[in-house]
Amino acid sequence: MAFVVAGLVLVGAIGLLNLLLITAVIRRLRRQEEERGEALRSGPRPGEELPEFSxxxxxxxxxxxxGLAGGPAVLVFLSTGCPACPAAVPRLVEYAAQAGLDRERTIVVITGAESEAGELIEPLAGVATVVTEPFPGELSRTFSVSGTPTTVIVGMDGRVAYAEAGTSPLIAPAAA
Known part of the structure; x- marks a missing residue:
């Protein structure tokens, strides 16, 4: 009889341990799902003044x-090693046309070797002012860029209206 009681206690303890482990795994999965649902935070926070840069x-x-004072502007951060960055270029060209932004108010910062940036630079001719920098770049650090492509939209007041990383982060021109 003592063996049966000991066996039941052991099975109960194992069942309780299993329940605790499953609960911990479920909590962790829920937390990961919540984090995955949020957009990647990259760039200055909306409402902040545009950082000083040159x-x-x-x-x-x-x-x-x-040079960007007095009107809306868009800054887009791309990198040569980014597989999603080429898809962001046509969206930027379309956005700049819809928002009526000229070349001086559309800034593209490409991080990586300039020799590898041709695919990103060519479609931007006449549409944007292109700056290249090595990785990690000074402008990327100044703007707190943690992933590419990252888009920063500046409003009329010189404050950040929008900043987010992703393959299609450009929003309607009215937000600028």
């Missing part, structure tokens, strides 16, 4: 925060 574009023109 750089020299491929055209030789200087770009800076002061």
């Amino acid at each position: 750089a020299v574009a491929l055209s030789g023109r200087s770009v800076s925060r002061a």
Whole structure:
């Protein structure tokens, strides 16, 4: 009889341990699902003032925060090693046309070797001012870019209206 009681206690203890482990796994899966549902946070927070920056574009023109003052602008961060970045380029071209942004107000920062950036640079000719930088780049750090492509939309007031990473993050021009 003692063996039966000991066996039942052992089976009960194993069952309780199993229940605790399953509960922990379910909690972890729920937490991961919640995190996956959120957009990747990359770039300055909406409402923040655009960070101070300056750089020299491929055209030789200087770009800076002061140069973007007084109107809406968009900055897009791409990288040469990013498989999703080429898909973001046509969306940017379309967005710039819809929003009426000229080349000086559409800034594209490409991180990586300039020799590998041709696929990203070509469709942007006449549409955007392109800046290249090595990885990790100073502009990417200044703008707190944690993934590419990242889009930062600046409103009329010089504050960040939108900043997010993803393959199709561009929103309606009215938000700029």
